[in-house]
Amino acid sequence: MPELPEVETIKNGLLHLSKHRITHIKQSNKKLRFPSTLDLQKLQNLEIINFTRRARYLLINLSENKTLIIHLGMSGKITANSKFTNLKHDHFAINLIDSRTNNNTWLIYNDARRFGFVDLVETKNLENHKMLKNLGPEPLSKDFDFAYLKEKLAKKSMNIKTTIMDNQIVVGVGNIYINESLFDAKISPIRIANSLNDIEVKKLINSIKKIITKAIKLGGSSISDYVKTSGDLGNFQNSFKVYGRSGEKCLLCKRNIQKIVQNGRSSFFCETCQK
DNA sequence: CCGCGATCCTGGGGGC
DNA sequence: TGCCCCCAGGATCGCG
Numbered sequence: 001m002p003e004l005p006e007v008e009t010i011k012n013g014l015l016h017l018s019k020h021r022i023t024h025i026k027q028s029n030k031k032l033r034f035p036s037t038l039d040l041q042k043l044q045n046l047e048i049i050n051f052t053r054r055a056r057y058l059l060i061n062l063s064e065n066k067t068l069i070i071h072l073g074m075s076g077k078i079t080a081n082s083k084f085t086n087l088k089h090d091h092f093a094i095n096l097i098d099s100r101t102n103n104n105t106w107l108i109y110n111d112a113r114r115f116g117f118v119d120l121v122e123t124k125n126l127e128n129h130k131m132l133k134n135l136g137p138e139p140l141s142k143d144f145d146f147a148y149l150k151e152k153l154a155k156k157s158m159n160i161k162t163t164i165m166d167n168q169i170v171v172g173v174g175n176i177y178i179n180e181s182l183f184d185a186k187i188s189p190i191r192i193a194n195s196l197n198d199i200e201v202k203k204l205i206n207s208i209k210k211i212i213t214k215a216i217k218l219g220g221s222s223i224s225d226y227v228k229t230s231g232d233l234g235n236f237q238n239s240f241k242v243y244g245r246s247g248e249k250c251l252l253c254k255r256n257i258q259k260i261v262q263n264g265r266s267s268f269f270c271e272t273c274q275k
Numbered sequence: 276c277c278g279c280g281a282t283c284c285t286g287g288g289g290g291c
Numbered sequence: 292t293g294c295c296c297c298c299a300g301g302a303t304c305g306c307g
Contacts, residue, residue, distance in 0.1 A: 003300050033283070033302085056301080074301055075285075089285080113284045115301060131302090158278065167302080174300050224287075226300065263279070266298085 002072045004056060004139065004172025005215035005236065006226050010078050011053045013229030017080065017105060018050045020096035022062075026084060027092045033073060033117040040092055042120060043068070048096065055135050055171035059126070067123045071131070073115025075225040081106045092118065112225070136170050139212050144170055150201050156193035162263045163193040164208070173208060176221055176243050179268050181207040183242045188274040189267040190260070214239065242268040 002010070025040045047063040058078070060068040070078070084093045084106040091114075094107045109118070121129055137143035149170075156163045163169055164178050173181065182189050184207035187200055196204065220226060220234035223244070227233060241251055246259030250270040260267050 006300065071301085073284090074299065111284095112286065113299090113301095115284065156277095162278090165301095176300055221300070223300065264281090265301095 002056065002076065002220065002226055003174035003177055005177070005212055006220035006234065007053050007056050007058055007072065007172070008216050009220045009234060010229055011051050011058055014051045014078070014080065014107070017096055017107065018048055020098050020105065021045065021047045022094055023097050024095035025092065026086070028090065030091060030114065032091060032111065032114050033071075038118060038120055040094070040118075040120075043094065054132060055138070055167060057132065061123065065123045067121055067126050069119045069121060069126075069129065069131070070109065071116050071118075073111055073113060073117070075113040076109065076111040076116035077225060077227055078229055079108050079110070079227065079231055080229045081108060084108060134168055136166075136168050139170050139173055139208050144205065144209075146198070146202050146205060149205055150198065153193045153196055153201065158193060159189060159262055160187060160191045160193045160196060160204070161189035161267055164204075165265075170208070173212070175265050176240070177208070177211055177215065179243045180241060181211045183269060183274060184211055186274050188271070189262060189269050242270065244268065
């Protein structure tokens with residue numbers, strides 16, 4: 001799925017649709033992650049105020065104090081098109097009109113695996129939504145700092161990789177970016193979280209911020225499903241140093257990159273460079 | 276409270 | 292071409 005850089009890129013690709021008015025909505029009857037009790041026709045005639053993001057959730061702030069929450073699961077895509085052609089796995093499509101120019105845009109949500117979801121809430125209740133209320137800090141925020149992470153890791157006896165992927169510790173760092181961040185920090189994914197010393201905690205924070213920042217700059221990582229709202233691919237996949245490179249040579253020491261499985265997810269790392 | 280595995284889905288790729 | 296198995300940017304739930 002899209003991790004934080006992919007959702008941030010999608011959000012940025014939609015900003016020009018702020019101030020547009022919703023005129024038509026198409027919705028399939030397939031369930032996404034949750035059985036759909038939401039009737040998107042409620043969106044008719046609402047105006048888009050702006051687009052924001054929290055963790056991996058795209059938030060569309062609407063008139064009448066409503067917010068549409070969208071999560072892309074593993075394979076969700078959002079594109080902005082001049083036409084709606086109802087492709088396989090299109091789950092909803094929202095027609096937007098720019099009142100100044102009468103320009104028409106379809107915002108289309110497509111998700112083959114249907115692990116994503118959509119919900120509509122009163123904006124004042126947004127932070128209390130069950131999917132949002134227990135989230136940790138944003139990785140690029142000041143709150144994600146040495147003192148915070150040191151305290152969190154001290155209580156964790158599982159491996160550092162799985163720990164960082166826990167959204168209650170820090171949000172949006174998924175399987176690609178944790179693998180890349182641990183390589184950058186030269187820390188092995190199998191290290192127990194509470195065994196990291198102060199220098200390692202600082203390095204890990206710096207590496208996560210650096211990798212996430214670079215990935216946003218490059219428009220995210222396109223492996224199989226992810227595309228930008230324009231339909232174009234992201235570029236960070238060309239910067240992978242360990243993710244997906246098992247059996248290939250480490251760019252630093254030339255030994256082979258290893259692949260192991262931790263909590264059901266693949267981990268890629270260099271046993272020589274990461275301690 | 277913790278760690279771990281199963282689970283929700285479809286599609287692509289490799290082996291045979 | 293086809294079948295079968297494994298794998299995939301996530302996150303929750305239930306078990307011991």
